[in-house]
Amino acid sequence: MNDISLSILFGILAALLLISAFFSGSETALMTLNRYRLQHLAKKKHKGAVKAQTLLKRPERLNGLIALGYHLGIVLTASLTTVIALRLGGEPLILPAVAVLTGLILIFSVSIPKTLATFRPERLAFFSAWFFIPLVKLLYPAVWTLNLLSRLLLRIFGVNSSKADLVTRDKEELKNIVSDANHSMPTRYQNMLLSILDLESASVADIMTHRNDVVGIDIEEPLEDIIAQLQKSPHTRMPVYKKHIDRVIGFLHLRTVLAQVSQPDFDKQKIVNSLAKPFFIPAGTPISKQMQIFKSEKLRIGLVVDEYGDVLGLVTLDDLLQEILGELIAEEADIKVQKDGSFLVDAGTTVRELNRLTNWQLPTEGPRTLNGLIIEYMETIPEPGTSIKLYGHVMEILKRDDNTIKLVKCHSLV
Template identity: 60%
Template sequence: MSLGMLFGILAAMLILSAFFSGSETALMTLNRYRLKHLVKLNHSGATKAQQLLQRPERLLGLILLCNNFVNNFASSIATVIAIKLYADEESSVAIAAGILTIVMLICSEVTPKTLAAIKPEPLAFPAAWIYTPLLKILYPIVWFVNLFVNLLLRVVGVDVKKNRHDALNKDELKSIISDAESLMPTRYQKMLMGILELESATVEDIMTPRNEIIGIDLESPIEDIISQIKTSPHTRLPVYKTSIDRIIGFIHLRKILVLINQEDFDKHTIISCLDKPSFIPESTPVHNQMHRFKHEKIRIGLVVDEYGDVQGLVTLDDLLQEIVGELITDDVAVRAQNDGSYLVDANITIRELNRVAQWSLPTEGPKTLNGLIIEFMETIPETGTGIRLHGYPLEIIKRDENSVKLVKFLPIK
């Protein structure tokens, strides 16, 4: 065989080696979710690629079988060329092996694999058409090789069938959403994050605390009740006797304001307009409560603990806020300062503070910033006290006898 023909065969082997190496990388680095999207659009190459990737051990066995064959054949051809060119057989073979190694590394390994990793689809989809019939032809050999491969994997505790999945967990999905800044506005990112958090959030995390509940005490004078109704910023108010634990119902101001100017308006009129109170266990998941509000056509409920004592109040707006963020844009619970610090109302919930400031304060324990500070300090700190709360430096600005009211978060250096 002439040297020209030998060099031609060697070049063909190098090209085939580059194809097998590049296509292996291209198929393995395909975005599985884009691939599924293309399959739904009836992309023929994507369909073939997905079918091959359903059994990746077979595909890898086929590619490596072919690649090793052409590499070994290329080495044999290089040896023959070296013998023909040089009389000293031993040194010529060593030189040929060294040159071939460098050429194959550059032309058949690094270059095609780098290109395939950057743009996998132009190589992966055509290659899928080639590998599909090739797999059928060489299936007995591939099956025999994979038999021993699977046995070896089982020896080290790996079951190929059980570990074949493409499902994303919640944290991975969060990372994808966080990286999608160029594809969607920030507000939509926050909404999607809020939806993902619904699974772990309970009504206790988002409720209005007991001490902040505004309601109507039927033991108060009727004049005070009328004044409260006329000036209330809320459309629904709980009605109770002496204590919120003795609630008798909720009143909708739209109903009562029509009757409030009548001469016979009294407490009995208020009682006649009450809606039945709804009680929610504090451990109820947020997404479950949303379904309950929808099914029972209610918008407000009282959160109770295991003893039946009222711990707070939750509304449909609170649940929606967990998804879309603050419904009122002029909220002053977190105020940015010119020096990069933040003045924060200590009654804010940890979840809301994390969402507004993009922080990661722990949410497993206390629900409010005040509770988190008191738990951390094991006392109610004095005004002017500076601490580093889970990595975030802050200063106590205002407090009263039993709680922290206002803190200043300092810029993190």
């Protein structure tokens, strides 16, 4: 070693610091890679992504290699620093040299490479993968021995690394990923994906038209009134009942009778003859399951009933599609953003819909609509002009009728 010039020794020292920095930064880059993007790039045959994915399939080997390379570089650097210190000033210079070396390692081999790897993980990870793949094979005996010793020591402390829990993405985590993708996709598609992820937790009762709002035909009304209703109705399908909605006798497709309305012999019996058999849906049926039922039964409309068979409301295929597609097919928004950042909300809007469009966290376990949520909280139907603070949001009642709230202005304090 005494025959080697100091300039060469300093060059080797710098190279060892760079090697340690490379292993340190590569570890951070590989471990912080976006696994979804990595899988996407690997499917597109990106060579660096394929190699990085191969390495990450056996993380224990990768960690062993990085630990071996990094610490071997640090040990050699410390030994070489001692040699240089002895040649420059003898033993008194060893302690100051080690102190300087420690600072250099922390700055150039730890802090800087890890920071750069955090900002540009793909570039460094894909580059380092080209070197790590052959190094894993070349140093396999040493890496295997290191991992074996590590596993044995872990077992002493009661940790079995071979039975480590698999990391899985649950629905809430996926929803957070989609919610955070503000700059990666338009808001309307983001809302659509969130709706799809939320289908399993939502039932038809969450999106149905309440029985009080169901528009149907009372077959016991005068024929002239029924004809007028048929001609003015904006709906294509309507329930037909006797006196009240709990006595539904069928569904009427208006297209089948409108052509007959002008005929002299048109009567109620022709309406009854045109009815389709009523279809009843349990209130707790998940939206995703009901989509499949509508498809298999070739239906577009059904009545939602409770455990006693009483009609709670009505749901259509369009309601289910709107729950998924949201604003893409909605004719008129029930929630309108104002210039001051507040929202004008139809109080019949479901709490789930309000949460999705505003990113709020109003409770969904109780009342299904904003009207129900406010009435439950106040235990009365508030007068217009009343303002309340509800779960961190100020809500001002703008309109109401005898028994329901109609329009609410909301803004958040959170």
